[in-house]
Structures are given as structure tokens and as C-alpha cells.
Amino acid sequence: MKNTRKFELTEKEMPTQWYNIHADMPNKTLPPLHPGTGLPLGPQDLVGLFPMELIKQEVSMEPFIDIPEEVLEIYKIWRPSPLIRARNLEKLLNTPAKIYYKNESVSPPGSHKPNTAVPQAYYNYKEGIKRITTETGAGQWGSALAFAAQFFGIEVKVFMVKVSYNQKPYRKSMMNVWGADVTPSPSPYTETGRKILAEDPDCPGNLGIAISEAVEMAAKDPGTKYSLGSVLNHVLMHQTIIGEEALKQFEKAQDYPDIVIGCFGGGSNFAGISFPFLRGNLRNGNKTRCIAVEPTSCPKLTRGKFMYDFGDSVGLTPLIPMFTLGHDFMPPKIHAGGLRYHGAGAIVSQLLKDKIIEAASVNQLESFDAGIKFARTEGIIPAPESTHAIAQVIKEAEKCRIEGTEKTILFNLSGHGLIDLGAYDQYFGGLLHDYETTDEEIRESLQKLEKIAV
Numbered sequence: 001m002k003n004t005r006k007f008e009l010t011e012k013e014m015p016t017q018w019y020n021i022h023a024d025m026p027n028k029t030l031p032p033l034h035p036g037t038g039l040p041l042g043p044q045d046l047v048g049l050f051p052m053e054l055i056k057q058e059v060s061m062e063p064f065i066d067i068p069e070e071v072l073e074i075y076k077i078w079r080p081s082p083l084i085r086a087r088n089l090e091k092l093l094n095t096p097a098k099i100y101y102k103n104e105s106v107s108p109p110g111s112h113k114p115n116t117a118v119p120q121a122y123y124n125y126k127e128g129i130k131r132i133t134t135e136t137g138a139g140q141w142g143s144a145l146a147f148a149a150q151f152f153g154i155e156v157k158v159f160m161v162k163v164s165y166n167q168k169p170y171r172k173s174m175m176n177v178w179g180a181d182v183t184p185s186p187s188p189y190t191e192t193g194r195k196i197l198a199e200d201p202d203c204p205g206n207l208g209i210a211i212s213e214a215v216e217m218a219a220k221d222p223g224t225k226y227s228l229g230s231v232l233n234h235v236l237m238h239q240t241i242i243g244e245e246a247l248k249q250f251e252k253a254q255d256y257p258d259i260v261i262g263c264f265g266g267g268s269n270f271a272g273i274s275f276p277f278l279r280g281n282l283r284n285g286n287k288t289r290c291i292a293v294e295p296t297s298c299p300k301l302t303r304g305k306f307m308y309d310f311g312d313s314v315g316l317t318p319l320i321p322m323f324t325l326g327h328d329f330m331p332p333k334i335h336a337g338g339l340r341y342h343g344a345g346a347i348v349s350q351l352l353k354d355k356i357i358e359a360a361s362v363n364q365l366e367s368f369d370a371g372i373k374f375a376r377t378e379g380i381i382p383a384p385e386s387t388h389a390i391a392q393v394i395k396e397a398e399k400c401r402i403e404g405t406e407k408t409i410l411f412n413l414s415g416h417g418l419i420d421l422g423a424y425d426q427y428f429g430g431l432l433h434d435y436e437t438t439d440e441e442i443r444e445s446l447q448k449l450e451k452i453a454v
Contacts, residue, residue, distance in 0.1 A: 005087060007249040009080035015244035016067055018237045021275040022347060023063035024282040027354055029233075029346040033308060033319040041318050049218055049226040051127040054120065057234035065237065071119045074151055078107045078114075079241065083249035088377035090397070097400040098255065099393060101413045102246050102273060105380060109174065111415030112269045113144030113229055116238035120227050121145065125152035131224040133157045133217045135185065135210030137265070137340055138164045138385065139171025140415055141229030146180035157224075159185040159213040161340070162205035170419045185210040192216050192314050207266075207341040208313035208327050215316045230266030231311060231320075231345040239272025242412060247276050250410075257288055257410035259396055263388040264292035264301060264359070267345035273412035278356065290357045292348065293392040295339050295367070297435040298331040300324055301352060301359035305446055309343055322349045325437075326445030332435035339385055342445075362391040363434040368427045370394050371417065383415035384423055 022028065031040040043055045050058070057065060067075075086099040104112035124132055132154055136142030142158040149156045158180050165172060165184040172182045185205045186193040192212040196203050203209075211228070218226035228235060250256050260277050262270030270292045280286035294301055300323045309324040311317035324343040331340040344352070351357045362370075371387030373394065374380070382390060389411045400407050417424065426432050 004253070005085045007083040007252045009245060009248055011076050011080070013248060014072070014075070014080045015241055015248070016072065017064040017244070018067060019240040019244060019276050019279060020060055020063055020065060020237050021278060022233060023061050024279060025347070025350065026282070027350060029350045030321040032346070035310065035315055035318055038319070045318075049215065051123045051129065051225060053123040053126065054234050057237060058232060067241070068119070068122060071122050074118045074148070075115075075241070080245045081106050081242070083246055083253070084378075085253070086378050089374060092373060092377050093394060093397045093401065095397040095401040096404065096406040097397040098406070098408045099397060100253070100257070100408070100410045102242055102410070103380070103413050104242060104269070105383075105413055105416035107144075109140065109143040109147050110418065111140040111144060111383065112239060112242060112272060112412065113141045114148055115241050115272065116229065116235045116268065117141070117144040117148035118151070119238050121148040121152050121154055124154060124225055124227070129154065129223070129225045131155040131157065131221070132227045133159070133214040133224055134227045134229065135159045135161070135207060135214045136229070137161050137207050137210075138383070139168050139175070139419070140383070142180065142182065143171055143174040143178065145227055145229070146175040146178035149180070150178050156180040157214070157217065158182045159187065159210040161185055161207060161210050162203070167422065168419055174419070185213050187213060189213075190216045204330075206313065206330055208311070211312035212314035212316055215312060219316070230268040230341070231343070233345070233347055235268055236271035236275070236345060236347060239268050240275050242269070242272035243274060243276030246273065246410065255408050258407040259409045260288055260290045261389045261392050261396070261409065261411040262292060263339060263385045263414060264294045264344070265339040265341050265385065266343070267292075267348040269412050269414040271345070271348060273410070274357065278351070281356070291392060292352070292357060292359045293388045294359065294361050295388060296361040296363050297437050298325070298340055298342070299361050299437060300342060300344050302361045303437070303442060304343075306349060306353055307449065309449060311343065320346050322346055323352060324446075325442055326449055328448050329442070329445040332437070339388065360392050362388045364432055365427075365434050367391045368424070368432065380413065381417040381421070381424070382413060383417045384420055386412075386414045386417075389414070
């Protein structure tokens with residue numbers, strides 16, 4: 001095993017359950033609140049947006065949920081995904097650290113997002129739903145849901161953040177190939193979009209606005225449901241197939257991570273890689289450090305405030321207890337569009353509040369530099385989102401070199417960057433910049449929130 005680089009599982013070894021970390025958390029998340037009344041939400045309050053099976057998963061306290069056989073069969077198109085030892089990157093960094101990555105770029109859409117898109121499409125199909133609305137930032141989620149929905153004959157309407165719609169035209173092409181209808185957000189097709197465009201015709205959009213448009217459209221049509229690619233409990237749980245596979249692969253590698261790292265937008269890929277290892281911390285007293293890495297330009301975990309906030313920009317969604325920059329916060333136009341979100345999921349926020357996980361932030365130029373180092377040593381061009389995790393891996397590996405300590409580091413390669421080559425062109429051309437979000441900008445955004453004590 002000493003010189004092995006790749007650790008793979010057979011289809012028969014693939015996990016058959018998702019892990020629900022809520023069951024093991026010492027402090028459970030605070031309840032979501034109704035956006036109108038401010039009272040705790042019940043399952044029936046969510047029926048207009050989600051199929052009942054997903055609502056049950058959202059509030060479940062069972063530690064494990066069986067993965068339906070129909071979902072497992074579609075997973076097998078690309079799963080299990082490989083665990084790879086990044087020996088060439090280790091050599092470049094001259095570090096005693098051992099670096100592994102879970103390669104989620106092998107899915108047909110090129111990211112981790114189908115891990116939840118497939119079950120969400122399946123549960124909507126089982127409930128007889130024919131149409132789903134959703135939002136997408138950089139396009140990974142929209143393309144994943146378009147891919148998943150076509151297995152079940154479901155129509156998909158995607159509101160794509162306008163700045164990413166213009167930056168990444170081939171993401172739209174992918175969604176169109178899989179049958180989805182894609183509109184740049186803010187759009188003239190919803191009350192939300194029209195209002196925002198009237199105030200700012202050149203608004204670049206953000207995930208909060210796109211969520212508002214998708215939720216509004218779903219709420220007005222009884223035959224349409226809404227689907228979200230991150231933040232919510234059931235979404236994070238579906239992603240734990242990543243970490244559950246990694247646990248089995250580390251047994252084959254005869255190793256175990258000291259540090260687990262994932263980039264962070266709303267929480268899905270970070271949760272997917274880290275939650276199964278956090279189970280070892282919570283149940284067995286393991287000491288694995290789990291680090292969520294966000295852009296310094298959208299620093300909700302590292303500089304935001306823990307409070308109730310809306311998941312969207314207009315206030316149509318439930319109020320969620322989260323680390324947030326405020327739902328009115330407009331992030332700079334960085335290329336890691338999947339990380340341009342104002343808040344964090346309730347579970348991740350509670351884990352951070354309880355100091356069970358850590359958070360870090362990385363600048364845009366540092367992240368692209370890290371991505372290029374990875375591509376030139378390991379061969380895979382990473383998505384701009386994933387480069388944030390790689391940048392933190394490099395920091396931890398260099399710390400090991402300086403201190404002379406041997407640590408095992410695992411990170412999630414959440415997606416490839418083959419649709420993001422325009423961003424790399426801009427980096428090489430000196431056209432990308434670091435953005436510094438000021439304390440005053442954050443303070444002004446948070447002051448607009450209704451003060452609800454948590």
C-alpha cells in the first residue's frame with residue numbers, strides 16, 4: 001500500500017445510507033421561523049415548496065437514512081468516486097504532510113452537486129411533481145439538477161445569477177442540453193426580479209435574489225416545487241455519501257485524516273466530506289480538525305454574525321439561524337460564484353458556534369494560484385470554488401513543513417474547472433483582483449435585519 005496513489009471502492013462497497021449529523025450534535029439547531037409570523041415552522045408550512053419525504057428528512061433525528069435503490073442505481077454512473085493521494089503536490093510543497101483528495105469532479109456535471117440533485121428529483125417524481133424551480137450561482141447546481149431531473153421526466157426552470165450567467169456561458173449550455181430552461185437573475189419574469197431591476201438595471205445578481213425568484217415562481221403554481229442545492233439539512237445529509245465513501249477508502253489506505261477541508265458557500269460539499277469524520281469526533285472523541293474555507297470577499301463564517309436571517313434576498317423563505325452577512329449583502333463579482341452567498345446552513349452555523357468546526361478565508365488571487373499549483377502537479381484543473389480548499393491545504397501542509405510534523409490532510413475536490421477556463425485566462429492576463437469587504441459594509445448590511453434574538 002505504501003506507494004499507492006488511488007483508493008477505490010467497488011459498487012458493492014458503496015454506502016447505502018446517508019448520515020444525519022443532527023442526531024449526534026450536542027446542541028441541536030434552533031427552529032426555522034415563519035417569515036410572516038416569526039413563529040417556529042412546522043412540517044406543513046413547507047409543503048408548498050418541497051415534497052413530504054424531503055420535509056421529513058429536513059426535521060429527522062435519525063442518525064442514518066436509507067438511500068433508495070433507484071437513487072443508488074443512478075449514483076453508480078459515477079460513484080464511488082476515487083480517493084487520491086496527491087503525492088506530486090506533496091513533493092512540490094516539500095512537506096511531510098500526506099495530502100489526499102476526494103475527486104467529486106468525476107460526475108457527469110463535473111461536481112459534487114448530483115449527490116443531492118438525484119434524490120431531490122427522485123422524491124419530487126414519487127410525489128407526482130412535473131416541474132421544479134431552482135437557482136444556481138456558478139452553474140454547478142443548475143446543471144446537476146437538470147442532469148438529475150431528466151431521469152424522471154421533470155421540467156426544470158433555473159434562475160442563474162447574472163454575473164455568472166455572463167461569465168460562464170457553457171454552464172447554460174450544459175443545462176440546456178439536459179433540458180432545463182435558464183434565465184439570468186434578476187429577471188423580468190418575477191415580481192422580485194422586476195422590483196430589483198427597477199432599482200438597479202445593472203444589478204449583477206446574487207444567490208439570494210435568484211432564490212427569491214425561484215421560490216416566488218414555485219409558490220404561485222401548485223404543480224411546481226422548489227429545489228435548493230445547499231444550506232438545508234436534507235441537502236447536506238445527501239452529500240455525506242462523499243465522506244462515508246472516504247471512511248471506507250481510508251481503511252484501505254491504512255490511514256485517517258488529522259485535518260478535513262472543504263470550500264464553503266452554503267455548506268453542501270464541506271458537510272459532505274466532513275460530517276462522517278465529525279461523527280468520529282462526536283461519538284469516539286477523535287480530534288480531526290474540520291475547516292470550512294470561504295472567500296474573504298464573502299466572509300459570513302469568519303466575519304458574519306450568528307442570528308436569524310432569510311435564506312433569500314426578498315424575505316420569502318423561512319428565517320434560519322445562521323452565520324450571515326445579511327440577506328441584502330451584495331458580494332463582489334468573484335469567479336467562485338458558488339461561494340457568493342450571504343449565509344451558512346443552520347447545522348454548519350451551530351457547529352461553528354459550538355467550536356466543533358473551524359472556518360478560514362482565502363483571497364481570490366491566492367486561490368487561483370493554489371489551483372494552478374494543483375493542476376500542474378495533479379493534472380486536474382479545479383473549479384474556482386475548489387481552489388479555496390486547495391489554498392488552505394497548502395497553508396496546512398506548509399505549516400507541517402515548518403514545524404516538522406506529519407499530518408494527514410483530506411480535502412474535497414468539489415468540481416473541475418473546465419467550464420471556468422475563462423477565469424483562468426483572466427488570471428493569467430492580470431485581470432482578476434482581490435476584493436476586501438469592509439467592516440462598514442458588513443455592519444450596514446446587518447443593521448437592516450430585523451433584530452430577532454437567538
